[in-house]
Amino acid sequence: MTWSVFPTVFAVSAGLWSVAVAGVYLARLKPRAEIMSHLFFWAGMAVLTVFILGLWGSLDRPPMRTLGETRLWYGFFMPLIGYLTWRRWQLNWVLAYSILMAIVFLGINVLNPDVHDRALMPALQSIWFVPHVIVYIFAYALLAVSAIVAVKALYEGRSGRFRMKTLTLADNMVYIGFAFLTLGLIFGAIWGKEAWGHYWNWDPKEVWALLTWIVYLAYIHIRAHRSELVRPAMWTLALAFIVLLVCWFGVNYLPSAQDSIHTY
Amino acid sequence: MQQMEPVTSNGIRIRNTSRKPVWVSPWGYPEAFLIAAALLLVGFALEWFSPGDGLSAPSWPWNGVIGAMLLLIPLALHLSLPKNPVVRWLSQVPASMGAIAAVTFTVLLMGLFLQGQPSGIGWIDRIGLTSMAKSRPFLLSISWFLFVLAMTTIRRSIPFRGRNIGFLLNHLGLWIVIAGGILGSGDLQRVSMTLSDGQAVWYGTDRDGRTVELPLALELQRFHMEEYPPKMGVLNHETGSLVIRGEQDLVEVERGRTGHMSGWDYEILQFYAESARIEDRFEPIHDVGAAPAANVRAVHTERGDTVVGWITCGSFNMKHQFLELEKGRAMAMTVPQSKRYMSLARLYTQSGDNRMIDIEVNHPYSAEGWKLYQFSYDDRFGKWSPISIIEAVRDPWLPVVYTGFIMMLLGAVYLFWLGKEIGTELTQKADGVNGSPHAQDSPGASDRESGSTETAGRSAVIKQETEVS
Numbered sequence A: 001m002t003w004s005v006f007p008t009v010f011a012v013s014a015g016l017w018s019v020a021v022a023g024v025y026l027a028r029l030k031p032r033a034e035i036m037s038h039l040f041f042w043a044g045m046a047v048l049t050v051f052i053l054g055l056w057g058s059l060d061r062p063p064m065r066t067l068g069e070t071r072l073w074y075g076f077f078m079p080l081i082g083y084l085t086w087r088r089w090q091l092n093w094v095l096a097y098s099i100l101m102a103i104v105f106l107g108i109n110v111l112n113p114d115v116h117d118r119a120l121m122p123a124l125q126s127i128w129f130v131p132h133v134i135v136y137i138f139a140y141a142l143l144a145v146s147a148i149v150a151v152k153a154l155y156e157g158r159s160g161r162f163r164m165k166t167l168t169l170a171d172n173m174v175y176i177g178f179a180f181l182t183l184g185l186i187f188g189a190i191w192g193k194e195a196w197g198h199y200w201n202w203d204p205k206e207v208w209a210l211l212t213w214i215v216y217l218a219y220i221h222i223r224a225h226r227s228e229l230v231r232p233a234m235w236t237l238a239l240a241f242i243v244l245l246v247c248w249f250g251v252n253y254l255p256s257a258q259d260s261i262h263t264y
Numbered sequence B: 001m002q003q004m005e006p007v008t009s010n011g012i013r014i015r016n017t018s019r020k021p022v023w024v025s026p027w028g029y030p031e032a033f034l035i036a037a038a039l040l041l042v043g044f045a046l047e048w049f050s051p052g053d054g055l056s057a058p059s060w061p062w063n064g065v066i067g068a069m070l071l072l073i074p075l076a077l078h079l080s081l082p083k084n085p086v087v088r089w090l091s092q093v094p095a096s097m098g099a100i101a102a103v104t105f106t107v108l109l110m111g112l113f114l115q116g117q118p119s120g121i122g123w124i125d126r127i128g129l130t131s132m133a134k135s136r137p138f139l140l141s142i143s144w145f146l147f148v149l150a151m152t153t154i155r156r157s158i159p160f161r162g163r164n165i166g167f168l169l170n171h172l173g174l175w176i177v178i179a180g181g182i183l184g185s186g187d188l189q190r191v192s193m194t195l196s197d198g199q200a201v202w203y204g205t206d207r208d209g210r211t212v213e214l215p216l217a218l219e220l221q222r223f224h225m226e227e228y229p230p231k232m233g234v235l236n237h238e239t240g241s242l243v244i245r246g247e248q249d250l251v252e253v254e255r256g257r258t259g260h261m262s263g264w265d266y267e268i269l270q271f272y273a274e275s276a277r278i279e280d281r282f283e284p285i286h287d288v289g290a291a292p293a294a295n296v297r298a299v300h301t302e303r304g305d306t307v308v309g310w311i312t313c314g315s316f317n318m319k320h321q322f323l324e325l326e327k328g329r330a331m332a333m334t335v336p337q338s339k340r341y342m343s344l345a346r347l348y349t350q351s352g353d354n355r356m357i358d359i360e361v362n363h364p365y366s367a368e369g370w371k372l373y374q375f376s377y378d379d380r381f382g383k384w385s386p387i388s389i390i391e392a393v394r395d396p397w398l399p400v401v402y403t404g405f406i407m408m409l410l411g412a413v414y415l416f417w418l419g420k421e422i423g424t425e426l427t428q429k430a431d432g433v434n435g436s437p438h439a440q441d442s443p444g445a446s447d448r449e450s451g452s453t454e455t456a457g458r459s460a461v462i463k464q465e466t467e468v469s
């Protein structure tokens, strides 16, 4: 399977997921519609999974090399996290939001297939490559949801309808997302030792990954110390996601990244 | 401005009307940020007045001594002045946030300015912005960070409680990684060895060009590279640029492949991965300088005109060759990308070993306390490179850093696992579900304050300082 079939895969998955979201909101009127949501959601996931596996097979390497390929994984994990969050916390909008994000990210791949099957250079052929990338993309997807939760909390605070549930949700996502960021950093470091001779080289991508990690660290500690300081904590969380985006996409455009070894 | 107040039914909501002046006990955030800012200022000033090559960690035993001091000073402080408010403040979140902010600031500069090369703008280079990792402001902020982190970790480890294990794994693990990494850099050696056929090399050259003798020798038998098949595409050489439009327009060259490209139907009649030009043909050979070549037939989809001919990307001693399709357009082949490369070498060690090894990218070889990495080759020659460059690395502190990594990995698993519980606990506190001073005495909360006898006192402080906006 190659990228040529992706527009179809995208249309089918996006369609199935949209029905799933519609079902979630319909379930308010007709509780039985919820079953439909589960079915359509998993059908959409299945289609995307088959595509990813097929692509992996046809490329003969893990599809984690280019920005387009990382967006593919993002579009895979985002709905999954949204779904689990929805099941756990009964928050319909989280499912809707994460599916929307997934559609946007996968849609970028349809419109702008910067997805050419480039060969996997020797330094990337490591057992650490797959865990490193998957763990990071998973963390990014989770933390994206936490950012929107932060914005929601700020909005709720402003309109005087603040709900504790929102805050708890943000905390949980950050704890799990941060744990994954830590795994990603360490896997990356160990891999760097095997591939380039040292676990830390102050490469711009490393620097920004560290910055991202630190901002979430700050959030955790602001919350741990004085949990009644909600507003600064939520601003930190929203800001953290901007740092994360710089780390993911922006680094390549910074003057500091002229000779980075990272390609995505 | 509308206030966000999760707090509903208890005293925490009280707004603090009597703001505490700075530097009056108990310290909080203002003091933390003032100290952090002062450290940075001093650091940049020192950098300005003592320019040089930047700092580097001392080597053994001095880095060991510094490491011991970094542990013993906080320990002594904690044991001798346990009740001192400043000592206690050092182990609490505000001080940490100040230290974290200072480190973040220096790392942010590192992330914005190109490191390692002077910018040419005098003051930027002079205050260390282009070599932050070796600058005084970075050294000062990271030292302060380690100090505060040690104070925090020590307070929670004495007396030791099983409940704090997750906290210790994360905080002590991080401390070990950072301290071990920075101090260990004083003993880190990285040298490159340039190998060429049949010569034993027993020394390397470090980054400053100094020669370092090694306890081992390497003799290159053969440099070996495998390549991906080359690709081909239509090239617009009217513009003078040899740029093919986008990589998605390239196809992998493979015998028998047919397809359509820029108005032409093509078929690859023949493909040799290694070949040489013989008059106007190509023949397979396996020899230095051989290059991939393909015989291609292209038929214009509408006009039907046909061209047949050979294309090659060439090599260091063979010129590349296009297949002219029409004016300004040609079929061309790209230089293949490397798939894997390695050095087959004979290793001699001081302890008398003598064996054949191979060193491949991502598969370093360890001997005599050194790790040997396939680093580079002469890329003008590609797979026919007569030399191979090996990097030899010795990092005696690696086990220390890896111990920290393992602790942090376990700490992350703990965090992941406990995520919900901690979240809930915090929430209850903020929710004011049990926001009375007793909240601090609930099992979770009092454990967070272990080592302290003033839990209720702390909650009073929270009340007094609380200001939500």
Ligand code: HEM
Residues within 6 Å of the ligand: A217, A220, A221, A224, B091, B092, B093, B096, B097, B099, B100, B145, B148, B149, B152, B156, B167, B170, B171, B174, B408, B411, B415, B448, B449, B450
């Ligand atoms: C791997 C990185 C880190 C993680 C995962 C982490 C996690 C946590 C968590 C979850 C808490 C609150 C829960 C508890 O008290 O057990 C906490 C508390 C704290 N952390 Fe961290 N932290 C990290 C790094 C740091 C750093 C670098 C500092 C200081 C520079 C720091 C200073 C503190 C302080 C002062 C507390 C409050 C301790 C107390 O009140 O007893 N932490 N940390």
